[in-house]
Amino acid sequence: MKVKIKVPATSANLGPGFDVAGLALTLYNTFTFELNDGGLHISGCPTQFCNEDNLTYQAFKEAAKYCGLEYQGVNIDCVSQVPYTRGLGSSSTCIVAGIVGAFAFKDKAEDRQEILELATKMEGHPDNVAPAIFGGLTVSVMEKNNVLTLNIPVKHEYRFVTLIPPFTLSTEQSRKVLPQTLDRQDAVKNVSHLALVVASLINGYDEGLKLGFKDKLHQPYRGGLIKGYDEIMDVLEQDKDVLGCYLSGAGPTLMAVIKEEDKMGVVRIKEELGALLNDWDVVKLELDQRGYTCDYE
16 A cells, blocks of 8 residues: 655745744645565655655654554655755655654544644644644644644635745754844734734735734844845835735745736746846745645555
């Protein structure tokens, strides 16, 4: 029996929702698992990742131990659409897929809360794994070893213009530049902006997004690591049809939100940014509402 897991890309933080908010997008990594009589065989990813240090296998092994799955060996095949270390949750897709893969062989593939708890333990925070598991837009709270995740109903149809640079930025590097403390006034701003984003999305108040996506905790610091960040964000801010823009996850991918009916949004944004984009990829994505899927072959 083969188990096929499809996991969506995610975009975390949404500006002020650092380590709290995230959304799932219609870009996917797909993983196929098959138990064998002995040994680890990984295909579909670069050679340097085809070993026991592979993150998907590490998650599979941890989940197998957790759910009592006994196995001699496993074949893992990967088909990747989500770019690596670009702020679109590639590591979360690996972790979620590995856990779901092991759980599936014990008929537990739909135990999403358990999967969330284990994935958060491995990832360290739930902002990326939660939407990858539940789909849609999520907010999560960690309390000791428990994780509470809620889906936020989004009133309007939005499209997410994803600006993906040709260079990477590790989460470790992007966390090093963050301040250890935050001025109280800035902290209040972040709380109020996150509340504004959530309320705007629930009520369909599009005018609240541009201000709501601004934050004082991580974007001003991480932006300095991304060539052309300020110039690109300034251009997006001046586009009256861009509802808002923010740094996706730890970066370096940037996200611009437009309305569904804005059919020329990608073309217009490309023209406005011109040479600032260089070799950047510009992809229009939608909100994935399902989270991971699991099929048996």
